[in-house]
C-alpha cells in the first residue's frame with residue numbers, strides 16, 4: 001500500500017499504480033501472470049474528474065498491454081471491501097487464477113467543503129442530505145441513541161480514538177502518528193454533537209492492493225499464505241431513519257453471521273480485527289455487532305483496554321480509519337492488508353503475538369452496505 | 379443541478395405525503411412503490427396518505443460543521459422525528475430556544491430549506507418545531 005494522508009505530490013493514478021505494483025512485487029509475480037484487476041473506488045469522477053479508473057490503472061500497471069479485464073466496484077466507503085469480495089469470488093469460482101485487487105481514493109484535489117459534500121453521496125441525498133443532514137450528524141444521532149439506551153459516555157467514545165492514535169503512532173503509513181489523551185478527545189471542538197473533531201476520521205489520499213490466488217498457487221508464491229475463511233456482504237436501508245434501531249448496524253451483524261458460518265468460526269476465535277471506525281461510535285457499534293461484546297458493552301470494553309494492542313482482542317492495530325486514514329475506496333483493502341501483515345508476523349512495532357484468525361469489517365454510508373471477512377493462517 | 383430534480387418531489391416534501399400498505403397497514407414516508415414486507419401483494423395497491431405532521435424526537439444532533447448551502451444557518455439542529463403514524467423522518471428542528479431532547483413532542487412547519495447560490499433556486503419543505 002501507499003502511505004495515507006494529504007499527498008499533494010501524488011495523483012489518483014500514481015497512487016493506484018504504486019499500490020498495485022507493490023502488491024505484485026510482494027507476491028513475486030509479473031504482469032504476465034495476472035488474470036484480472038479489480039479496483040474499489042467511490043467517487044473518482046467527482047474527486048478528480050476521471051471515471052473509468054479501472055482502465056487507467058490497468059494501463060499504467062502494464063496489464064492492458066495484454067488486454068486484461070479490469071473492473072471497478074462502487075459501494076460508497078465499502079467500495080474496496082466489495083471489490084475484495086468480488087475478486088475473491090472470481091478466484092473461488094475458478095473464473096480466474098491470479099487476481100490483483102486494489103482500492104484507491106484521491107480526496108484532496110477538491111476543497112475540504114467539497115470533499116465532505118462528495119463523501120455524503122453515500123447516504124440518502126434526497127431525504128437526508130437535502131434537508132441539512134451531514135454524515136457526521138447521522139453518526140451523531142446513532143451516538144446520541146447509544147448514550148440514551150446504554151449509558152455510553154463521551155469518554156468511552158474518546159477511548160476508541162485514543163486506541164486508534166496509539167496504534168497509528170507505530171504505523172509508518174499512518175496519516176496521524178501523534179498520540180492523544182481521552183481528555184483532549186472528549187473536549188475537542190464540536191462537529192455534530194455529541195461528536196467532536198477527534199471523534200471523526202480524516203479526509204485522506206491513498207491506495208492499497210493485494211494479490212489473490214488459489215491456495216496451491218499461493219503456496220508457491222509465499223511460505224505464509226493467508227486464507228479467506230469466510231466472506232459476507234449485506235445491505236440495509238439507505239436512510240438511517242428507516243432502521244428499526246439506530247444502535248445496531250444490521251448489515252454488519254448479517255454480514256458477520258454469513259462470514260462466521262462460512263468459516264465455521266465464532267467471535268471467540270477472532271484474535272485481531274480491523275473495524276470501520278469512521279467515527280468513534282462506529283467502532284463501539286462494530287465490536288458489538290460483530291459479537292465481540294454484548295450490545296451496549298462496546299464503550300466500557302474500549303475504555304477497559306480490551307481492544308488495545310496488548311488487550312484480549314486487538315482492534316485496529318493499523319490505527320484504523322481514525323489514525324491510519326480514510327481514503328474511501330482504499331479502506332476495505334487497507335484493512336485486509338493490515339490483517340494479512342499481522343497474520344504473517346510482518347506488522348513491525350505493532351505486531352500482535354502470533355494471531356491465527358483475523359477479521360475485517362467495512363461500512364458504506366451509515367450501514368447501507370457492510371462487508372465482513374474472516375481470514376486465517378494455515 | 380437541474381431544477382426538475384427538486385420540484386419532482388415538491389408535493390411530497392411540501393405536504394408530508396406518504397403511503398400505507400393495505401395488507402400490513404404499515405405507513406411509509408417518503409411513499410414507496412411497494413411494501414418491503416409484503417412485496418407483490420402491495421404492488422399497485424399502496425394507499426396515499428397525508429401525515430398529521432405531529433411526532434416526537436427520536437434522536438438529534440447540533441450541526442456545527444455545515445455544508446456550504448447551510449452555512450448561514452449553523453449551528454442548527456438535525457433530528458430523526460418519529461411521526462405519530464409510525465414512520466421516522468430526518469428533518470431540521472427550528473424555534474427550539476431551550477434546546478431539544480429525545481422524546482420531545484414536535485410538529486411540522488413549512489419553511490425555506492436552503493438556497494443554492496449559483497442558480498439562485500430556493501428550496502422549501504418540512505422542518506419541525508417544538509409542539510405547544
Ligand SMILES: [Zn+2]
Pocket residue numbers: 399400401402403404413414415416417420
Ligand atoms: Zn405490508
